[in-house]
Amino acid sequence: MPKKAKELSARSVAIIKENGMHAVGGVDGLHLRIVKGSCAWILRVVVGQRVNAFGELKNHRRDIGLGPFPEVSLAEAREKARELKKLIRDGIDPLQEKQERLNALRIKKQREKTFKECAEIVFANKARELSNPKHAAQWASTVETYAYPKLGDRIISSITKADIAAVLEPIWVSKNETAQRVRGRLENIFNYAKAMDYFTGDNPAAWKGNLEPILGKAKREVKSLPSLPYSEASKFIQHLNTKGGIAAKALEFAILTACRSGEVFGATWNEINFDTQVWTIPKERMKAGKEHQVPLSDKALEILKSVEINKGLGEHIFIAPRGGMLSDMAITSLIRRMHAEQLEIDSIGYIDPKQNRVITTHGFRSTFRDWSADKTDYPREVCEHVLAHKLPDDVEAAYLRGAYLEKRKGLMADWANFCCLNIAE
Template identity: 45%
Template sequence: MPKPAKELKALQVKNLSAPGRHAVGGVNGLCLNITETGARSWILRVIVGLKRRHIGLGGYPEVSLAEARDLALEMRRKISAGIDPVVERREQRQALVVATKQRTTFEQAFTRFFEEKVEGELRNAKHRNQWRSTLKTYAYPVLGEKAVADIAVEDVLEVLRPIWMTKNETASRVRQRIEAVLDWSKAMGLRDGENPAGWKGNLQQLLPSPSRVQSETPRPAVALDDFATWFRLLRARDGIAARALEFLTLTASRSGEVRGARWGEIDLQNAIWTVPGERMKERREHRVPLSAAAVELLEAMPRMLNCDIVFPSPKNGVMSDMTLSAVMRRIQESEEKAGRPGFLDARSRRPAVPHGLRSSFRDWVSECTTYPSDMAETALSHLVGSEVERAYRRGDMLDKRREMMDAWAAFAFGRDVEADGAP
């Protein structure tokens, strides 16, 4: 039987510095391990059955000498009672994992997922709020208090079925967001198995296809026959919001891109507006060739001191989305007050909205010109072609699109020009 190690005092243990394993006595096999870097920790060397075990008891000085001896003595008592402390610890960790899975609710999982991933990816506050509001409204009543480990297809269907036929676009987004939360939960070890909110090969077999359910409701656009009149009324209005809407029209851009435009993005000399990827829907840089009319508009815009925003709000911030909508609404109200129908979408007969101006541009390309479809889609910053085709497509047809945007501006001004798309 090996000779028991000398029982060291607390001060002697504190003064140990040589790398290696130092027996400290008091309990057979208790050592202070010192690494080459100077890190210190307690180890109990024991034999359990026929296996030699090195059991960690914590770091020093966080665990004092007296505490280490108490822990080591407790371990040896368990071994004498036929318990393997290593196996016991492993089982405790597994039980903790199971307990964590059982405790983590969908609401708790979403909160962490939102803070750790969604907020870092979505710069648009409106889109972040939509994530929260849709899940709070539709998913939480069914899934909120339910453990993510226990959520099954039937639970997801209980969320979706009441709104699938009547609010299919919203329901589809809710499904995608539930799927994302549950994918994150699986990656975090909070659930196992297939995702019950997945579409392909799963809910696809249980719910009607969105393409069959959703009725096509594009944003109301200004009819092409009325466009020059509408644009003339817009240009007659004063104010930065009216100029922002005019610029949006001439560039066929999205509201957020225009409202957030910075002078640093605009090269007036070369008539190019480069929108950085973080401000684009597709998260990729987009170059916009500026027509002569667009350049003239920008050159007439006042530049605010210490403000790089092209179309700032009264407080020199980014104006709200509703500001541009209000300009269109006032034009429509003025027309109706004068006894005229105003500017209604040709299909839905609803008053036109800012986003519908992009549809007007697309209709103009298709119906009034022979410019290629992919050129128009590129101008609208839509993805064109398959993933492989996009990988080989190096250019963005900037010079050709410049000719198209000049022709579009001429159309908006009511000028009779040839826009045939010829090279």
């Protein structure tokens, strides 16, 4: 039986100065360890058994630190030692339990991410996914504007659907389209948090059966962009032809093809087949995410040939004066200048009479659609396919891309003839 250490008093312990392990008694295994003047309490105990290098089962001796001396007094060290020895008698390894507790705290700390921290990672992912940098920036800015003030610094695991509703309620009716986009983006952020185990339970930004009963459906007012009546199209093109510069060429090409401005700005020479007179826009640049074939009228081809001199400046057809793609502002500024000039002539300018607003590039798609419905006998499906609108049936859409291509060629030729009706050759 091991010899019991003499139970030292606090005064006796205080005068120990020699380096080494000094048994202090009172509790078996309690020592004061001194190393170069630094003193600490150590409890030397046996915790279970383990196999040594020779395959022998030996007692597993452990040294457990109880804190520095004199910050931890002799009485406190003995009390801590008794508590630990009781745990050991109950079959608990204090060091293992402490390590497990520290690991649990570390994992908890790692999972305590703020909403902002999670959002910024999702923003970065979206920036890689979205081909248009402007859309990626808008994706982030709406969340920063509407969600950050209330949720930004909150631990994401603490956020509830009531918190999400509080973000959306102020704009749910007045800015419903924006609110719906924000809700969808919040749902994406919480999906990320759930995947990373930063959030558990149902997604608080989900709509069906979650936010729907709280916010309710809001009537969405769909506003079309200001467009020119088709009876004015020829006059506008005639005015446009008096303008020099690449912006005027791009705008006329957009009108004659009924394409979105972004599709025109991003057009490259390798997308044009001059033999078949077809412009093939890859799915990556289409709003619907599907490849779109655009029949080119003779007039549209003339515009392309007039800017062929720029081929050596880059892959894009309509290159900005300082290089790179044109911007929406270049076209918008051109339309506003033309409106101001026309206003001096007829005091009307280029206004959408239904909205009393200056027309836009995108509005010419509506101009084309109104003209095709009122002035032609082409089937609705053919006209909708020109605009690359998603048809109800994917099978029907695939059929129309092929079988109706020739009809769309005829439609686009008729549209070009209508737009250039009063323009002298």
